[in-house]
Structure formats: C-alpha cells, structure tokens
Amino acid sequence: MNDSQDFYKKLKEWGVKTEEELNTFIQEFLNKKEFMVFANQKGKEIMPVLKKLQNNIEQLSVIYNFPTKNDVAAVAKLAIQIEEKVEKIEETLTELSQQIKEINSQKAVFPASGLLENALSGLNEKSGAPQKEPQAVSRLQAVLIERLAAKIKNRKIEGVYDPARMKKSKKKNIHG
Structure with a gap:
C-alpha cells in the first residue's frame, strides 16, 4: 500500500x-x-x-431559407423595440385607469376641450349625419379622450402619432 x-x-x-x-x-x-x-x-x-x-x-x-447571424440580430432588435412600446402603452393604460378611478371617486366635471369638439364635428361632417352636441358624450369619455390625445401628441406613446412620418407618407402617396 x-x-x-x-x-x-x-x-x-x-x-x-x-x-x-x-x-x-x-x-x-x-x-x-x-x-x-x-x-x-x-x-x-x-x-x-x-x-x-x-x-x-x-x-x-x-x-x-435559414436565418443568418445578422437576421437573428435584427429580429432581436425588433423584439426589444416592441417590448419597449408595449411597456409604454401599459404605463399609459395604467395612468388612464388611475385617472378614471380618480374621476369616479371625485365625481368631478371637467370641461371638454376644443379637441374633442373638433373631432366629433369632423366625423359628423364626413358622415353626413346631423351634428350632435359634445354634451352627448359623457364627461368621463371626454376627459379620457382628451388625455389620451394629449399623450399621443406629446409623443408619450411613441410610434402611435408621428407628424413627421405622417407628412412623409402623405407626400409619397401624392407623388407615388
């Protein structure tokens, strides 16, 4: 041993x-x-x-028809961008939900802005339907629409409203 x-x-x-x-x-x-x-x-x-x-x-x-390294990288980048947009939309929905709860709990009346009135009158003019007063829409809906429109205009929800992109696409449609 x-x-x-x-x-x-x-x-x-x-x-x-x-x-x-x-x-x-x-x-x-x-x-x-x-x-x-x-x-x-x-x-x-x-x-x-x-x-x-x-x-x-x-x-x-x-x-x-098999993916390359570059294809996989591009898909990963798109997935990350989608996740970021979904997170922003979730945050906005959470904020709106909290605002609805606040409005319901306070029973407050908020005046409708010109944005809602313009949107409703524009829809009625295009459809040929008789114009309705903005009061027909509940105050809660008016407030929510106003706040959502403001967030979209302020680009808090990216990719939903992009004035520069909209102008480019209109130019392409006119000339293309």
Missing part, C-alpha cells in the same frame, strides 16, 4: 513540474517576435477566406 501511495505522490509531483515547464515554454514561445510576425501574416491570409465563407453562407441562407 505504501508503494502505491508513493507512486501516486511521485506522479502528482511529476505532473505539477511538467505543467509548470510546459506553461513556461508556451509563454516564452508566445512572447517571441517571430511568432507575432507569423501569426499576423497568417491572420492576413485567413481573413479573405473567412469573408468569402461568410458571403457563401449568406447566399446559402437565401437559397435554403
């Missing part, structure tokens, strides 16, 4: 010594200028091959 313990002890010592020697050799080899020049040269030779391989993979992805 002593012999086997001595054997394993010597084997362990030899392994530790060999590991240290090997690490020293590798470090010295990597620190030599010749190795750096060689690695740089081979890197320059390999780079065009890698670019060609990447282009071939891109072409194959179109033919065989």
Whole structure:
C-alpha cells in the first residue's frame, strides 16, 4: 500500500513540474517576435477566406431559407423595440385607469376641450349625419379622450402619432 501511495505522490509531483515547464515554454514561445510576425501574416491570409465563407453562407441562407447571424440580430432588435412600446402603452393604460378611478371617486366635471369638439364635428361632417352636441358624450369619455390625445401628441406613446412620418407618407402617396 505504501508503494502505491508513493507512486501516486511521485506522479502528482511529476505532473505539477511538467505543467509548470510546459506553461513556461508556451509563454516564452508566445512572447517571441517571430511568432507575432507569423501569426499576423497568417491572420492576413485567413481573413479573405473567412469573408468569402461568410458571403457563401449568406447566399446559402437565401437559397435554403435559414436565418443568418445578422437576421437573428435584427429580429432581436425588433423584439426589444416592441417590448419597449408595449411597456409604454401599459404605463399609459395604467395612468388612464388611475385617472378614471380618480374621476369616479371625485365625481368631478371637467370641461371638454376644443379637441374633442373638433373631432366629433369632423366625423359628423364626413358622415353626413346631423351634428350632435359634445354634451352627448359623457364627461368621463371626454376627459379620457382628451388625455389620451394629449399623450399621443406629446409623443408619450411613441410610434402611435408621428407628424413627421405622417407628412412623409402623405407626400409619397401624392407623388407615388
């Protein structure tokens, strides 16, 4: 039993010594200028091959309809943007819900702004229906519509109302 313990002890010592020697050799080899020049040269030779391989993979992805690294990255970016928009909409809905509770608890009457009146009159004019007074809409609905319209105009809900984008799309439709 002593012999086997001595054997394993010597084997362990030899392994530790060999590991240290090997690490020293590798470090010295990597620190030599010749190795750096060689690695740089081979890197320059390999780079065009890698670019060609990447282009071939891109072409194959179109033919065989599988996603590339860039496709996956684009989808991930879109998913993040969607999550952010959903969070903003959830926040707005939460705020509106709290405002509804406040209005119901206070039984307050808020005057309707010109925004609601203009929207209703514009709808009635387009539909040809007789115009109704804004009082026909409950005060609660009026307040909610006003606040939602204000948030959209203030771009608190991004992507819902973008005047610059709307102007561009109108120009495209006129000329296109």
